[in-house]
Amino acid sequence: MKTIVTKTSDDMSAMAADILLNFVKENPNAKICIPTGGTIEGTYEILTQRAAAEGVSFKGITSFSMDEYAGLGKTDKDGYYYFVNKHFYSKVDIDKANTFVPEGDAPDIEEACKQYTKRVEDAGGFDIIFLGIGPDGHVAFNMPSDTLTLDTHVEHLSQETIEANARFFENEAAVPKKALTIGVGMIARARKIVLLASGPKKADIMGRLLNERNLNPKIPASVLWLNNDVTIIMDEEAAAKVK
């Protein structure tokens, strides 16, 4: 596991954008998996500006969102597809037919999860995945638990996660209580993993993840220890408790 500490969160974003842009240049048909959230927003901004300035094409890229709220579809403003479309897809030349998200508004979300796993498997898995991390250690929407699920599945969101995500909604009551998410097996099997963390709210969890160095289902991000191509980029605030 490679860890990089940057001075600011902007530096973290610039470094992540650089990794993704170079990956796309070198692998124009890559299958990528990407997150939603405050941490990745700066990365998308720099990435799309640089892609335009340098003429980098995403035409051959297939992109998978890692999660979506139950009940929300591709055009819902609070949905995760909407976020990545707004900040990323709409600003590059990616073919929207090759952009996927678990179907949160499907009549049968369990079946939608099965279909999503199959779609990812049919594509050959993820060549690269970018992850944020929750203050409780969740990655994608895999919540701390006694057991972790390997494939795409429905999760009940922890109270901590609902509170953390309320800032994106009108109020806390409006945050969906369930989400569809890729499982930890799909994350651990990605050929390359980049995890980003910024700000003081991530300091405790980054300290635990990197100091304890064990597999702990109460820290879903600990599955990253199983992969041999992991880069963690943190700003100084998020790295404050890492020994």
Ligand code: PGA
């Ligand atoms: P954040 O979310 O980037 O908004 O902090 C990260 C996550 O919950 O995975």
